[in-house]
Amino acid sequence: MTKKTISGYNGDEITIHIYEPTDVETKNCLVYFHGGAFALKEAPYHLNLCFDYALQTPCKLVFVDYRLLPKYTFPFGLEDGYAATKWVFDHPEELDIKKDRIAVGGDSAGAAIAAGVTLLARDRAEMEIAFQLLIYPVMDKKQQTASMQTYTDTPMWNSVLNKKMWKLYLKDTASDANYASPIDADSHHNLPSAYIEVAEFDCLRDEGIHYAEALRNEQIDVILNKTEGTVHGYDMVESSEIVLKSKALRIEVLKKAFE
Template identity: 35%
Template sequence: MALDPQVKALLEGMAENPGPRIIDLPVPDGREMYRGIAATLDLQGVAIGKVEDRNIPGPEGEIPVRIYTPVAAGSDALPVLVYYHGGGWVIGDLDTHDALCRTLANEACCKVVAVHYRLAPEHVFPAAVDDCYAALKWVEANGASIGVDATRIAVAGDSAGGNLAAVISQIAKVEKGPRIALQLLIYPVTDTDLDTGSYKANESGYFLERDGMIWFFDHYLKGADRNDFRIAPLKASSLAGLPDAYVVTAGFDPLRDEGRAYAEALKAAGVPTTHVNYDGMIHGFFNLQGVLDVGREAVKAAAKALKEGLE
């Protein structure tokens, strides 16, 4: 397994011009740096039919959401993807994942409702989980008013957002709704074990680092039980009966092994699951479409699976 040449060039360029690490900055500065990375390395100016920012009711106040209508939308109600952004539960927002959400909406011909859940350390676990589940229920209850078919709902997220999508799928099963047709999990956090083979092999130098995950967990968990399935969905007592899954991992990602383990556990529990590992990629490559050809290809492949899962 070798690094993709474009990834190698990107990492070498970053090494030649080193700046501060996000985890070495105050949280507000880290968030600004993350927004800058997205503005530099992701696609810009992706056409979209319509974008609407609004606030919806949440358990502890309003939750900002961004609703994307694809370019090819007709007059009929569309299926909908509820998207939870990554960023370690600390640094992401609607803007850092805007290009990805636009691309998914267009490629899958669905509406996307992106959710800006409460972030740590201001709001620790389970605030993000509570907001994400509330947003999913809001989409189901208000489908007609936003032009979506509430019987065709998928959830998705990347990294920490992938964790939230997996967790919300489990909560929806326990609570008997809303019904989720597909869970799209992009290099998800599924466990709290920092000693897997992929953590050891990719501890540093590949965008996401082990020290970064420690920093994220420390901000988000604040003493919470790390065996709670709402933190580590791989530790759930049963995965049977969960929605169909499409799981993406990257070869040079500390999270690779736990993503693969979750996909294998879903399959073992009888859940129809597709697992795609991009050998030469690093964590975050879905948000690097502006510089990585494979990133663009992978997003299109995931959107195809999403479209099929919502049919």
């Protein structure tokens, strides 16, 4: 692992961690954003999953320490994510990667950052992302879906907590923060293909499905994995059969995306 300090939003310093396999050469790179309601640091299972992505895909993985709530509201997390991804694109020789094999990924709030970075990359025309890996993603600040109305007290995450998260995240922001809420983007045209995974008993389930539909409406290739019997953050139980199955599918689609 290599730790680097780079410039984030407004030129302030942020940290990235670069993980790479030692027994195989790879020109692939996944820039990853962890979940945690835009407020919590990464959990051990985040790193374990990322180790597996790096080793089994294989790819070099850039793990981004974007700045967190409550001190840093939108757009800090998103813009830190964009700055880190842009740094990767600007340093292919240093990382020994190919610029056309750079993907972004994340889970939950981290998936919102990954999707937002992808939208910004398209609109700012400074880089072209190859693929997006979105695990039980936060996608919709409106919070009006059927699953959001249904799952008000589910474990790990629910609509009550989700409402608090959005209130904190958009505290100092105009209500049209469409890059924070990727489903509300002015257009979903000309975005990279995606893998989107949702959990069955998760208030975020339907917005992930709706985002997949929005991309498909633009003829973008999407693999939508509707996991069954699962709650938000279910892959924390690392040895369970459904987690191993989902992880294997994520790695499989990453391999194909990098081809």
